[in-house]
Amino acid sequence: xxxxxxxxxxxxxxxxxxxxxxxxxxxxxxxxxxxxxxxxxxxxxxxxxxxxxxxxxxxxxxxxxxxxxxxxxxxxxxxxxxxxxxxxxxxxxxxxxxxxxxxxxxxxxxxxxxxxxxxxxxxxxxxxxxxxxxxxxxxxxxxxxxxxxxxxxxxxxxxxxxxxxxxxxxxxxxxxxxxxxxxxxxxxxxxxxxxxxxxxxxxxxxxxxxxxxxxxxxxxxxxxxxxxxxxxxxxxxxxxxxxxxxxxxxxxxxxxxxxxxxxxxxxxxxxxxxxxxxxxxxxxxxxxxxxxxxxxxxxxxxxxxxxxxxxxxxxxxxxxxxxxxxxxxxxxxxxxxxxxxxxxx
Amino acid sequence: xxxxxxxxxxxxxxxxxxxxxxxxxxxxxxxxxxxxxxxxxxxxxxxxxxxxxxxxxxxxxxxxxxxxxxxxxxxxxxxxxxxxxxxxxxxxxxxxxxxxxxxxxxxxxxxxxxxxxxxxxxxxxxxxxxxxxxxxxxxxxxxxxxxxxxxxxxxxxxxxxxxxxxxxxxxxxxxxxxxxxxxxxxxxxxxxxxxxxxxxxxxxxxxxxxxxxxxxxxxxxxxxxxxxxxxxxxxxxxxxxxxxxxxxxxxxxxxxxxxxxxxxxxxxxxxxxxxxxxxxxxxxxxxxxxxxxxxxxxxxxxxxxxxxxxxxxxxxxxxxxxxxxxxxxxxxxxxxxxxxxxxxx
Numbered sequence: 031x032x033x034x035x036x037x038x039x040x041x042x043x044x045x046x047x048x049x050x051x052x053x054x055x056x057x058x059x060x061x062x063x064x065x066x067x068x069x070x071x072x073x074x075x076x077x078x079x080x081x082x083x084x085x086x087x088x089x090x091x092x093x094x095x096x097x098x099x100x101x102x103x104x105x106x107x108x109x110x111x112x113x114x115x116x117x118x119x120x121x122x123x124x125x126x127x128x129x130x131x132x133x134x135x136x137x138x139x140x141x142x143x144x145x146x147x148x149x150x151x152x153x154x155x156x157x158x159x160x161x162x163x164x165x166x167x168x169x170x171x172x173x174x175x176x177x178x179x180x181x182x183x184x185x186x187x188x189x190x191x192x193x194x195x196x197x198x199x200x201x202x203x204x205x206x207x208x209x210x211x212x213x214x215x216x217x218x219x220x221x222x223x224x225x226x227x228x229x230x231x232x233x234x235x236x237x238x239x240x241x242x243x244x245x246x247x248x249x250x251x252x253x254x255x256x257x258x259x260x261x262x263x264x265x266x267x268x269x270x271x272x273x274x275x276x277x278x279x280x281x282x283x284x285x286x287x288x289x290x291x292x293x294x295x296x297x298x299x300x301x302x303x304x305x306x307x308x309x310x311x312x313x314x315x316x317x318x319x320x321x322x323x324x325x326x327x328x329x330x331x332x333x334x335x336x337x338x339x340x341x342x343x344x345x346x347x348x349x350x351x352x353x354x355x356x357x358x359x360x361x362x363x364x365x366x367x368x369x370x371x372x373x374x375x
Numbered sequence: 376x377x378x379x380x381x382x383x384x385x386x387x388x389x390x391x392x393x394x395x396x397x398x399x400x401x402x403x404x405x406x407x408x409x410x411x412x413x414x415x416x417x418x419x420x421x422x423x424x425x426x427x428x429x430x431x432x433x434x435x436x437x438x439x440x441x442x443x444x445x446x447x448x449x450x451x452x453x454x455x456x457x458x459x460x461x462x463x464x465x466x467x468x469x470x471x472x473x474x475x476x477x478x479x480x481x482x483x484x485x486x487x488x489x490x491x492x493x494x495x496x497x498x499x500x501x502x503x504x505x506x507x508x509x510x511x512x513x514x515x516x517x518x519x520x521x522x523x524x525x526x527x528x529x530x531x532x533x534x535x536x537x538x539x540x541x542x543x544x545x546x547x548x549x550x551x552x553x554x555x556x557x558x559x560x561x562x563x564x565x566x567x568x569x570x571x572x573x574x575x576x577x578x579x580x581x582x583x584x585x586x587x588x589x590x591x592x593x594x595x596x597x598x599x600x601x602x603x604x605x606x607x608x609x610x611x612x613x614x615x616x617x618x619x620x621x622x623x624x625x626x627x628x629x630x631x632x633x634x635x636x637x638x639x640x641x642x643x644x645x646x647x648x649x650x651x652x653x654x655x656x657x658x659x660x661x662x663x664x665x666x667x668x669x670x671x672x673x674x675x676x677x678x679x680x681x682x683x684x685x686x687x688x689x690x691x692x693x694x695x696x697x698x699x700x701x702x703x704x705x706x707x708x709x710x711x712x713x714x715x716x717x718x719x720x
Contacts, residue, residue, distance in 0.1 A: 115662055116461045116462065116490070117461065117462040117491035117492045117494070118491065118659075120663070120664060145461070146461040147461070149493065150492060150493040154665075175625075190684050191683040191684040193682050193683060195682040203621050205624050215617040215620075217614045266611025266615055267610075267611075269610050270611055270614070272560040273546075273562075275679070278675055282675075283550075283668050314463075315629050317459045317465075318497060318631050319465060319499070320631040321631075323628050326634075327628050329634070330628065334540060337532075337536040337537060338535075339536040341535065
């Protein structure tokens with residue numbers, strides 16, 4: 031189950047969400063994390079798999095194990111939270127993963143948002159190797175509005191530049207609504223997510239045009255040419271590029287983390303996780319006058335449907351989630367067997 | 376100087392920035408605003424003209440006058456500021472323009488951002504008819520990071536929908552840097568700004584492909600077909616569309632303002648200004664540990680230049696500004712004469 035031995039078109043097995051979490055929990059502990067970190071990463075990774083977000087599900091496990099084995103990230107890190115101001119929290123992830131850093135600050139962040147109306151969490155010295163929507167969705171489930179940005183590693187050519195500088199630098203947003211699950215999106219500011227390029231390469235598929243360039247800076251639709259010395263383009267030309275720049279400023283300059291181009295993992299063969307920063311902003315919409323926010327966002331959804339929009343951002347994930355929770359999560363049988371072996375079962 | 380009598384290719388006159396502000400100040404007062412509102416709008420509009428942001432400079436004056444004459448907007452409105460929480464301010468613009476509402480709250484907003492680390496300004500019952508960058512740039516000049524979104528009026532078809540629903544819904548961002556003017560961008564989440572479509576129509580130019588649809592929902596490059604019953608598309612496909620949806624949620628649902636599709640100006644012939652809301656978030660980056668934010672953002676700029684980027688967002692505006700302040704602002708001579716007549720000079 032390494033990047034070199036792709037698994038395609040094999041029989042599927044079904045596994046319950048809690049069973050997958052338990053399996054991944056055991057796997058992470060066996061490969062160098064504390065039980066606390068293992069619990070958080072296992073839940074995060076199983077959630078992505080449950081929701082059909084395959085590029086951030088068990089597909090990521092080899093990368094996690096390889097980066098842990100390399101000593102690049104500290105799987106036992108205990109985040110240090112600093113209460114800076116009534117709306118401002120800082121977390122030093124201590125060279126660990128970003129998700130435990132967020133978890134360590136979550137309760138205080140929510141308290142601050144409810145009290146001050148808005149609160150900011152600046153995480154630095156952190157490694158983010160997962161989807162970004164799991165970081166914001168839980169706030170919306172509590173009635174809060176949340177926005178997060180994280181920078182990653184140099185692989186995107188800024189619009190108008192000659193060579194890559196930015197990361198894929200996603201933006202995720204979540205907002206509650208009255209009659210359904212939160213409105214959630216998570217978009218890479220690159221034209222395509224890095225994980226999707228890896229999956230295309232694994233499956234031998236070509237990329238749509240406009241996604242990337244090869245090692246000579248020429249446009250290419252070959253995912254391997256992008257991965258081997260090439261680079262991605264930002265989405266939406268100069269606008270997506272400006273947003274990617276903003277993510278560098280917010281997730282790195284504002285948190286005290288590294289820019290996407292600043293870390294050097296040359297001494298850690300097998301390292302896969304960008305060592306950067308992450309910013310979260312959480313807002314309490316009950317501070318607004320008038321009708322409740324959730325009623326208003328529901329009205330927007332109603333009108334989006336009336337305008338002919340069949341699918342909202344997040345809809346597909348929620349449908350897959352419901353199916354997975356009812357019938358079990360479909361996983362390639364060989365991959366599941368390999369996970370069990372890696373977990374020592 | 377109405378939309379029906381385009382002015383093109385005529386001799387240019389030069390006017391100093393302060394003289395243009397004074398001229399527009401007199402003009403606004405004469406056409407239905409208080410001196411306080413006139414001062415703010417005149418400075419805003421002259422700044423856009425000074426910076427070469429023509430779609431939001433004196434090009435907008437006919438629209439301002441038409442909307443004021445229609446009774447749609449209150450040119451004498453006195454904004455009401457409510458101090459909601461340590462990081463949350465609300466302003467009722469009282470059916471006036473958004474810029475005086477921001478001005479009324481600015482000092483308190485800066486105090487809150489410096490004290491809480493982050494602060495939010497929710498403006499509702501407001502009309503925004505100007506560029507968005509002038510709203511954020513001054514915060515960065517004080518060493519703060521600022522983000523603003525404003526929704527507008529139905530003219531953008533959500534990605535995957537059949538008919539328009541969103542506004543052009545711009546996002547503006549400003550951040551200080553050590554060795555130069557702030558990093559500032561202001562981007563419509565539509566593929567093109569509405570003002571640029573109007574200018575293309577005025578000048579008889581065609582639009583690039585992918586910008587808009589005609590009244591039947593078919594792709595068109597004719598700006599008049601877009602303006603007359605057609606609509607714009609979001610930039611960057613589903614990603615730009617998701618961001619536009621976020622702007623509706625932040626600028627309207629979160630402020631208590633109207634969505635872009637909610638107001639009805641049918642009873643106010645000549646009305647031009649969207650009656651919606653605006654959100655600003657201001658962050659104090661000095662709350663971060665480590666090297667100063669301005670040094671870090673300067674490092675990003677250095678690396679962007681080293682990657683071959685010749686022009687940063689905002690560079691062209693700053694160059695035009697320097698030229699305008701030295702040599703005067705170039706304005707079409709007939710247009711300047713018409714401004715003087717409208718101002719009663």
